Amino acid sequence: MNFIQAIILAIIEGITEFLPISSTGHMILYSSFAGIASDPFVKLFTVAIQLGAILSVVVLYFRRFFRSISFYIKLVVAFIPAAIFGVLFSDKIDALLESPVGVAISLLVGGILLLFVDGWFKKVRIDDSDEIDFLTALKIGFFQCIAMIPGVSRSGATIVGGMSQKLSRKAAAEFSFFLAVPTMFAATAKKLLDFYKDGGSLTGEQIQLLAVGNVVAFIVAMLAIKFFIDFLTKYGFKVFGIYRIVVGIIILILLVSGFKLEIV
Incomplete structure (x- = not known):
């Protein structure tokens, strides 16, 4: 992998990590087209650069991270389900990671669901992520476990999980960003x-x-997070749902045509 390819992968990571469109699906497409997906270092690189994305959350929400101890406890509580599931089902998760077809299907199914999410969760009880209690944080943490299926999108699963607990779109998105910090740090350390x-x-x-x-x-x-919060608040998920469906169809067409897609 050269520096140009590294920069392109980092741009893809920065854009897709916090949007509900699956960074995995996009990494698969680019790394396969570039012919670098089988390189062990590329597999490490695509996870390790999450540290940069993590830092953007900390910088943008600097004051939130130093507001109270309960903030950290809520993140730990929300992180626990993914940590447990990751340890118990690591082998099965690795098997799923080897299936480009599974990624494409996840993109399609997730995209279809996003077309209707805004209509499902209209009642809002919590408009500020600081108002989330420990039980709500735990429930959102279980939604994050769904994102262990490649192509689901960690941010998408946790935001929808938050909305199912009557959080506003903005509050759900912000908590999803905060939860990404321990989750992505742990994934990077393990890799x-x-x-x-x-x-x-x-x-x-x-x-x-x-x-x-x-x-x-x-x-x-940093730019993607700022854009996403404003866009999601105004327009909802439908555009992201359509985009996921298009990417999923592209992957399936490539697979049917004989193009070899490798999981990074």
């Missing part, structure tokens, strides 16, 4: 640990690629 356990080591150039990738992902994610 790095597995990389070194398998005998991997980083060259000087690869370290530079990771540094550039994280910086780019950080900048792009």
